[in-house]
Amino acid sequence: MPQQRGEPLLETAVRYAEERHWDVFPGTWLETAGGVQRCSCGDPVCAAPGAHPAHGDWATRATGSATAVRRMWQERPTASILLPTGRTFDAMSVPETTGFLALARMERMGAALGPVILTPERRMQFFVLPGACVKVPGLLRRLGWSSASLDLVPLGEGAYVAAPPTRYGSRGAVQWACRPTPANRWLPDVEELISPLAYACGRDR
Template identity: 80%
Template sequence: MEETIPGTDTAQIPQQRGDSLLETAVRYAEERHWDVFPGAWLVTVDGVQRCSCEDPACGAPGAHPTRPDWATQATGSATVARRMWQKQPGASILLPTGRAFDAVSVPETAGFLALARMERMELTLGPVTLTPDRRMHFLVLPGASVKVPELVRRLGWAPSSLDLVALGEGSYVAAPPTRVGSRGAVQWACRPTPANRWLPDAEELISPLAYACGRDR
C-alpha cells in the first residue's frame, strides 16, 4: 500500500515502506548524486521510541546529526554510504544543503498552496519533502540561501515577516523515509524523478512561495 499525503497526487508519492534506509541512502548517492550522511536513530525503551542521543527533550528524535563534524561525514559515494549504514542500519538519512542543492523551507499549508499555484503557472519543480513537523522543503539550485532575502524584498515583503527560510551551506534536510520519533516519517510531496533531475533556481519559485507564505500568516 502506498503512503499518501492529503491534497497531492498519490502517483507522485513513491513506495518507501519496502526500502530499507540503507538501500534508500545508497540510491540517493548513486542515482541522484546527492551527498548523504547518517544521523541519529530511534531506539525503543520500555515500549517507547526515543532518540539515540538519549536526550529526553530531543527536538528531532532520530533525525539529527550525531556529531559536530557531521559535514565531513557526508559522501556522494554509494559504496561509502553502504558501508556507513551497514554499521548502523537504523540511522536517519540526512542530506547537506549548499552542495548539490539548497532548500527553501515553508509551512505545510503554504507549501501546498504554492504547489497548486506553481502547477497553474506550469513551473518546473524539483523534489519537495514534507516533514512530520508540517514543513515543506523545496529543493533548488545551490546559492538560494544567499539570494532569497533580496528576492523576497523585491517582491515587497520584509524577509522577517514571512515564515520562509532558505537552507544552504552548514544546514541539512532529513530525507524520506527517515522517521522523526512518534511524529511519523518524512515523505516526498514531489518525488525525485528523471524529469526533475535538473533543479529550478530559487528565483523561479520565490514568487508563489512568498505569496503563499503571506497568505498563511
C-alpha cells in the same frame, strides 16, 4: 527513483548517492527502552528524535560515494538519512499549508519543480539550485516583502534536511510531496519559485 515501501534505509541512502548524486550522511536513530521510543542521542526531550546529526563533524562525513554510504549504513542500519544542503541543492522551507498553496499556484503557472519534502513537523522543503540563501533577501525585497515578515527559511551551507523514509520519533515519517524523478533531475533556480512561495506565505500569515 520510485520509493519502495519497506525498502531498507541502506538501499535508499545508496540510491540517493548513486542516482541523484546527493551527498548523504547517517544521523541518529530511534531506540526502544521500556516500551518507549527515544532518540539515540540520549536526550529525553530531543527536538527531532531519530532525525538529526549524530556527530558534530557531520558535514565532513557526508559523502556521495555509494561504497562509503553502504559501509556507514551497514554499521548502523537504523540510522536516519540526512542530506546536507548548500552542495547539490538548497531547500526552501515553509509551513505545510503554505507549501500546498504554493504547489497549486506553481502548477497553474507551469513552473518547473524539483523534489519537495513533507516533514512530520508540518513543513515543506522545496529543492532548488545552490546559492538560494544569498539571493532570497534581495528577491523578497523586489517583491515588496522583508525576510523577517514571512515564514520562508532558506536552507543552505551548514544546514541539512532529513530524507524519506526517516522517522521523527512518534510523529511519523518524512515523505515526498514531489518525488525525485528523471523529469526533475535539473533543479529550478530559487528565482523561479520565490514569487509563488512568497505569495503563499503572505496569504498564510
